[in-house]
Amino acid sequence: MVARAARATDLTDLDGAVSDCFACPRLVAWREQVARTKRAAFRDQDYWGRPVPGFGPPDARIAILGLAPAAHGGNRTGRIFTGDRSGDVLFAALHRAGLANQPTSVAAGDGLALRDVRIFSAVRCAPPDNKPTPAERDTCAPWLHREVALIRPTLRVVVALGAFAWAAWWPVLHRVYAIRPPSPRPVFGHAAHWSGTAAPTLLGCYHVSQQNTFTGRLTPGMLDDVFARAKQLAGVD
Numbered sequence: 237m238v239a240r241a242a243r244a245t246d247l248t249d250l251d252g253a254v255s256d257c258f259a260c261p262r263l264v265a266w267r268e269q270v271a272r273t274k275r276a277a278f279r280d281q282d283y284w285g286r287p288v289p290g291f292g293p294p295d296a297r298i299a300i301l302g303l304a305p306a307a308h309g310g311n312r313t314g315r316i317f318t319g320d321r322s323g324d325v326l327f328a329a330l331h332r333a334g335l336a337n338q339p340t341s342v343a344a345g346d347g348l349a350l351r352d353v354r355i356f357s358a359v360r361c362a363p364p365d366n367k368p369t370p371a372e373r374d375t376c377a378p379w380l381h382r383e384v385a386l387i388r389p390t391l392r393v394v395v396a397l398g399a400f401a402w403a404a405w406w407p408v409l410h411r412v413y414a415i416r417p418p419s420p421r422p423v424f425g426h427a428a429h430w431s432g433t434a435a436p437t438l439l440g441c442y443h444v445s446q447q448n449t450f451t452g453r454l455t456p457g458m459l460d461d462v463f464a465r466a467k468q469l470a471g472v473d
C-alpha cells in the first residue's frame with residue numbers, strides 16, 4: 237500500500253489507487269456493511285462503500301484536512317464531505333469565502349467546483365463511531381503524505397478540522413517536508429496557529445461536526461474568520 241501511494245504520479249492516479257485500497261480489515265468490513273444496510277432515507281441509492289479520495293484542484297494553495305468520511309455522507313456519495321450536514325456547513329462557508337462555486341454539495345456530479353482548495357482526510361474510509369484506531373490512522377497515512385507531496389508546489393496553508401487532523405499533520409512535516417516536527421507539539425484549538433519556515437502554515441478549526449455546529453461551539457462566523465485568515469496567509473484573493 238505504501239508503495240502504491242508512493243508510485244502515484246498525479247492526483248488522478250492517486251485518487252484511483254486509494255479508491256481501491258483494502259488495507260484495514262475493520263474499516264473495509266464497516267464501509268461495506270454500511271453500504272449494504274444503508275440509512276432508510278437513502279435506501280434507493282447505491283452507496284460508494286469504498287475509500288473516499290480528496291477533492292479539489294491540483295494547484296490548491298489551501299488544504300482542508302478532515303478526520304475521515306462519514307458513513308452516510310462520503311461513504312455514500314463517494315465525495316468527501318458530500319451528502320451530510322457537516323458538508324452543508326463546510327461548503328456554505330467555502331462559498332461565502334469565494335472558494336466554492338456553489339454553497340451545497342449533494343452528490344458527485346452536482347457541478348460543485350472548488351478554487352484554490354483541496355479537501356482530504358487523514359483516514360480515507362468511514363470508521364465506526366467516527367473513531368479510527370491509531371493503527372488505522374498510521375496505515376492510511378501514506379495516502380495523505382503522497383497527496384500533500386503532489387500539491388506541495390502550491391500549498392501554503394492547511395486548515396486542520398479537529399484535534400485528530402491536527403495531530404495527523406505532524407508526521408507530514410517529516411515525511412513530505414523532511415523537517416523535524418516541533419517538540420512539544422503545539423496544542424490544538426480553534427484558531428490555533430503554527431508556522432515553520434519550510435512548510436505550510438497550520439491553522440486549527442473546530443470540526444464541522446453536527447455536535448459542534450448544532451451546539452454553537454462552531455458558528456458560521458467562526459468558520460468565515462478561519463477561511464479569511466487562510467486566504468490571507470495563502471495569498472488567495
Ligand code: SF4
Nearest residue numbers: 257259260287361376
Ligand atoms: S483507511 Fe486508508 S489504508 Fe485503510 S483501507 Fe481505507 S484507504 Fe486503505
